[in-house]
Amino acid sequence: MNTKPIVGLEVHVELNTKSKMFCGCPAFHFDKEPNTQTCPVCLGLPGALPVPNQQAIEDTIKIGLALNCTINEHTHFDRKQYFYPDLAKGYQISQYDQPICKNGYVTLDSGKKIRILRVHLEEDTGKLQHTTLDGKKVTLVDFNRSGVPLVEIVSEPDMNSAEEAKEYLKKVHAIVKSTGVADADMEKGQMRLEPTVNVEIDGSHYTPLVEIKNINSFNYASLAIDYEVKRQVEDFVQTGVEKQGGNKTTRGYDSEKKITFPQRTKEEAKDYRYFPEPDIPPLILSQELVGKIKNTLPQMPDQKIKSLTDMGVDQKYAKILYNDQSVVDILFLAKDKEGIDVDKLANLIANKKIKVENDVWKQYQDLTKVGNTNEEELKVVIQKVVSENPKVVSDYNKGNTNVLGFFVGQVMRETSGQANAQVVSKLLLDILSRSQ
Ligand code: ZN
């Protein structure tokens, strides 16, 4: 049986604007006292009118441009109806047929392009907290998060393994962060991942789609996908049930048990009864505005990594260091300094052997001095001196320990006095005892 996983991803990212999407309440809600950042608009009280946050719209354009999208000149908001207690209005203001951005892509290291269908802007929901109060099981609701600007990035189902999905997610995360419009801190729930998974079997059979909701780490996303692929193949072997309209389901991921579990049958677009939001007029995003935002885009992570590998830094270190501008500046300076191997310097910084707050050049010199940290290099020098002086070695072997001084002197000469004499003596005795 030939199986090919098919994975698409929805990524939700909270923007770091000062205020919420449709009102003036503060958008940053992490760790705040529940229900202290609300108003009639984000509580969904009757008659309250939403006013779109211009900064959030511009930020979404920025993310779209960074993801190689086209920006729709004509865009509008839509109502997505669903009843859920953390969404007081009974609907979410989102976007349906005219998202702000469409048709982008992210390129994986293999060169494979993962297409992005759309990037749209919506509002986040409140948060439910299931707890026990006075011995009773209750659910509390906190509306601080309700109405926070939320960007949704939807990919095509172009990934064929958990690893590809993970790489895509890491790239999206790095790109979004580099734009500066979102912090995307996964631990704070500022970026949430939803893979949709099914499996192609023997080239012509497809297992039913499963959407895995609200995952908050790249590793969990990858584990959940692997688990789901295995589960779906087993399920197909047992039941023969294939994908068809209406049999998409939603599952959660239990990171302790490392399994996915069923949640509910997935609504389809028609169930949401989308219609254009009547309280907000359509928007026109002029080329001028888009051009202006394009000019503010910083260099993207892959470009930064490439500029480091171009000057000789190993990709492994480039990927660790590219985002720290002070380190990048140091590496660029080092490139033109004599006697400095940029890759070695990158290695030492990446491995935290050099502290960039202090004198980097001195630390580099100290660390790379023969014999100080690099015993392997020193051993080669000692070995050379020993094998060039067979007569002195035989004197030593006959018991003439005075010749040790001669060897140490030779090694110091070979290393221009850079070696640590104590280390030299130790290594020398070691090598001589093995030559006996
Ligand atoms: Zn509000």
Ligand code: MN
């Ligand atoms: Mn959404």
